[in-house]
Every structure is written in structure tokens, then in C-alpha cells.
Amino acid sequence: MATMKQVAERVGVSTSTVSHVINGTRAVSEDVRRRVLATIDDMRYIPNAMARSLKNDKSHTIGVSIPDNTHPCFAELLRGIEDAAFEVGYNIMLCNGYGDARRQAAQLRGLVEKRIDGLILVAGTARNELATLLAGQRVPIVLADHEVPAVETDFIGLDHEATGYAATRHLIELGHRRIACVAGPQAEPHSLERIAGLRRALEEEGLPLPDAYLVYVTPDCAGGHDAVRRLLALDAAPTAVFACNDLMALGGLCAAAEAGVAVPGQLSVVGGDDLGMGAFATPRLSSVAQPTHALGRQLTGLLVGRIRGDGGPRRHQRLQGRLVVRQSTGAPQPR
Amino acid sequence: MATMKQVAERVGVSTSTVSHVINGTRAVSEDVRRRVLATIDDMRYIPNAMARSLKNDKSHTIGVSIPDNTHPCFAELLRGIEDAAFEVGYNIMLCNGYGDARRQAAQLRGLVEKRIDGLILVAGTARNELATLLAGQRVPIVLADHEVPAVETDFIGLDHEATGYAATRHLIELGHRRIACVAGPQAEPHSLERIAGLRRALEEEGLPLPDAYLVYVTPDCAGGHDAVRRLLALDAAPTAVFACNDLMALGGLCAAAEAGVAVPGQLSVVGGDDLGMGAFATPRLSSVAQPTHALGRQLTGLLVGRIRGDGGPRRHQRLQGRLVVRQSTGAPQPR
């Protein structure tokens, strides 16, 4: 691969002249300029960003650590990040942590070695283990959607509590009083926050949440299927279910159909993400849409600002979701 | 951030000694070794991989260019790539091209500037425009699932023709004779290949494919919904549909339900990816599962091999899918 030196030799000028032509950083005679440019083109010279980075201590690369890029929510977040990063000339290095603290630590270490300018971190389940690792690094970090207690830095997330509240409120207003909740693993902060919102809505109306109505499963279709199957088998089955995420809601819809339970006639189901395919489920899923893509963009904007030296107070913000009513929720049927 | 020089000064040795204890590349007295290590720890020194790369001309980073990380198939592919890359100590830089040749070209240029060691490229729709750009670069490239006519390099993809054939064969064996196809955009090579497989199966049985039975739409749920709605409105509606991908199949299921058409009673639907959520659709979707994760791993393995200097003949291979029969397909109902 051609280097700047080779280009310079071929044109018969010094490397500093070539450098200045490339970066437009000082006046160069039109003749030389033209010849340098022509030679660059001819030799297919492409500047070495690593060498450049070594000088100015900026890699124009940001690290992104998420639990799993395959999950639709993270995929959307990642997309928002990539979009915004591209616009401002940054590349992203992707790491999937899978909630494995050891793996995540190894990855972060690698990213720091490669001198990422900043990090967007979705800490996932392994968040506490990361605190020590992160402390004492000079790399700007923006926390996405998962707070890390011991790390004091910018945070932008979704308002999961409000999401749980909005979904439950919707069910209550339809007239439901026997409302159950399908939650992800107990250790998952999001589920916990959404459950808190549900509880708040329930308590406002003096409605109970029996233990049997709160079921923890894996946060995917299989988990949701399992949970709703169990709920429907209860003596006093619920008339409505709030699933903390759409994947579980979709699984729940499947379980209801297989049990011969009409949705929304005998059971209302509301999800919590508004994934694209939920809109085409049978029946079309009501859910609380989250501004995931916007979250990615905002995180990136904030991080790049910090990299460029924006001081300003630590930001701590939660973006609001929006209830989307479709066909999986309705008034409870009188018997 | 601490540098090697600072560590060396503090210990009272030369930088080369520090370098050698870090890399274990020559014998160092146990005493010095211990002191160096302690100081590294103390100063929180982390080697600068960029400086290292500048010397040995290897960044241990590979570029991944895909159309859209949000699409479940690409998400799964990406995951396979990241998994395999992590295992062999490589990082990945992700770029979403969105089928925009200009954007993709800009991204690839950026990746080359950052001196990626290799590239995994899913060329998407913009494949021809990339040919010139790629030619004349020394960067090893592995083509994933989309061949690029003018670029002669390794290729591993999925056997879309066989997928179309298998899905259609399944419908034929169930007794269907009026089989329609929901295809993605006409320009999309995958759809074309899958349609070719469908045609082969149809022709073997002397079955026709009327123009009205081949409908091109956007390759998502909305497209599939639209297509099936139109197919069901036909005078001679099909009794079975092969949707070239699962998203369209899911949309089709939705359209059938809304039209009051029983699946699989009055209409069989088979998809072509076997996304996770298809297994929990109503009814559970029959599909042709694709080894997407394995594809990602193989691509990475191949690329890393090339980076390390594996000669060997150019590889050109297609991985086979596997029909998964669930509940959305059945024998046509006699009337």
C-alpha cells in the first residue's frame, strides 16, 4: 500500500507538502497541488488513519458494548448509533457481551487498547462487575439505558417505569381488574422498572397483584408463551396481561391461541417495545413504542460532544415511550 | 494515559525491556519482570494498539458492511461474525449501507483508511457499483451471501435456490397445485434465486406460475401483508403461498387472518428464514431454516485465514437450509 513518502518522492516534493495538500492546511502552488493530487489518484494512495491517530491522539472510533445485537431492541439502538456516528465521521466497534462480565471486560480492555475515543455502554446484567473496570479510565463513557451504580457519568435511557404505568393504565381504563404481568428474569433492571410502573397503576386503583399474577421467565417468545400458558391455567385467570417486552407478548399471543382463548375477547395482551413485527401479529399487538433509534442518536451526539471537550453538567435523562393501541387489547367480556 | 516510556523510566529500565515483558518475547530476569508488571498495574498502563499496528501493519480489526443490522437475518449474521472474531482476537467495525452505493463507498473508504485487516461484505442491492471501488485494494475481502460479478474473491452464502425448491416441494407434496409466491423487490438477488427454486419445483410437476401469482413487494411484514391480501382477492386464489422471507410470511399470516381465511385450512404459508419469532406466530410458521450464524462464523474463519496468509484456491460455497414444518402448512381443503 502506497505511503505518503512514496507519493512525495514520485512528485519530487517533501512529505510535508503532500500532507498539506491532503489536509488543505497551508497554501500550496496550484501546479504542485495538481500534480500531487494526480499522483495520489494514480498510486491509489489512501492515508493511514492509524498513523494520523498516533499523532493527534484521536481514533475517530467509538466502542459500543451491548448484550446482544440480535435482540430487536438492541439492533435498533445500534442502528441509531451507527447512523449518527457515520454522520459525524466516526466508526463504531461492536461488542456483544451476552451478559457475561468476563467476556465484556475482555472486550472493553481490547477497545481501550485500540484507543477508542469513547464508549457507549449497555451494561446488561453484568453491570456491577464493570464498575471497577471502568473506573480510572480516561475514556468518555455514556451509559445507555442501564445505570451502573458506581459509575458516575452521562446516562440516557428509556422510561421503563412510565412504560409499565402507561400499559397498565390502558388496561385499567378498558375495565380490567384482573391484570397479570409477564416479566423477564428477576435480575433484569428493565423488567423491575416496568413492574414498578405496573404496581403504581394498580395501587392507584387499589387493585391487587397476586403472586401468581407475576411470572418471571426468559425474556423471549418461548418465555412469554410459557408464562401465559401458566396464567391461563389458573383458577382465577387474569383478563389482561402486560408483557414487559414484545417478544414475550408475541409468545403470549401464541399461547392464548393454542389454548383457544380469544384475544382480546377473553384476554387482552399489551407489550412494551413496539417491535415492527408486533404490528402484524395476529391479532395486531398493542404496545408501548420506545424511541430506541432516537436514543441511539442522542447517545452518540452526547458522546461525541464529550469527546470534543464539551464540559457541561452530567446528563441524566429518560426518553418517553408512547402507547400504541391496536387489536390485542379490549374491554373484558362480561360472563 | 500512561505510555511504555513512562513505565520504563519509573522502573529504571529501557522501553524494550518493558516491551519484552509485556509480549513475553525474550527472557527477562524474574526481579525486573516482577517490578515491571507491578508498575504497569500501578500506573494502569494499557498498551497502545495503534502504535503497535503501525509497526507490524496489522490492526486486528475487520470491517463488516451489511445493508441493515436491524434486519433479523443480518443481525444473526453479524452475531456469528462477532462471536468468531472475538474468539480469535479480532474486533469488528460495523457499517450499515442501506443499499446506498454512495454511503457504502464512503464507509469502505473510511475502513481502508483505518487499515482494517480484511472485510466481510454483504453487498446488498448496490453490489455492482462497488466493484470498481474494491478492485485494486490489497485488503482481503470475503463476500457474504451476495456475489459481486466483477470481484473475484472468496464467497460463502446460502443456497437460496435450494431453499425455494425445498419450500415449494413441501407444498406440492401436501397436494397443492395453485401455489403463489411473495417475493421481495425485483432487483434483489436473493428473491430471484428463491423464485428460481420455486420455478424448478413447479416445472418438475408441470404446474404453472401465472403472473398474478408472483407478486413483488417490499421485503417486510407490510409487504407480505399487502401481497397476500391481493392474492386472496384473486378470482382463482392460490391454496398455498411461498414467501421468500419470514417477515413477509408473517405479514401474510396477518392478512389471511384479517380476511377470515384459515391457515392452513384454506391457505398454506411457508417462509424462508426461520426467524425465532416465526415459531410463535399464529399459527406457528413453517419455514426453511438458514444457518445464518454458522455462515457468519465461517466467513470470519475464512477471512482471518486469508489475513494470516492462507493461500489455497478461491472458495465458493453455499450453505444448505433445512425445512422446518410447523402449523402454517397443510393439505389443501377439498371444496
Next chain:
DNA sequence: CTGTTAGCGCCTTCAA
């Protein structure tokens, strides 16, 4: 067993 030296490719004063 350890240090000195010469770059890797680029940018950037300082001189001319």
C-alpha cells in the same frame, strides 16, 4: 540478561 537505535506513516513547528 539488557540497552541503543532505527524506523512504522503521518503531522507540525521552525527555518528558509
Next chain:
DNA sequence: TTGAAGGCGCTAACAG
């Protein structure tokens, strides 16, 4: 308008 030279942080001969 242009060049020479030093250095970013690290590795790898080459000497001791």
C-alpha cells in the same frame, strides 16, 4: 511557497 527534522508509542534488530 517549500523542506528538514522531531516525535506520537511501540517493536525489533543489533550490540553489549
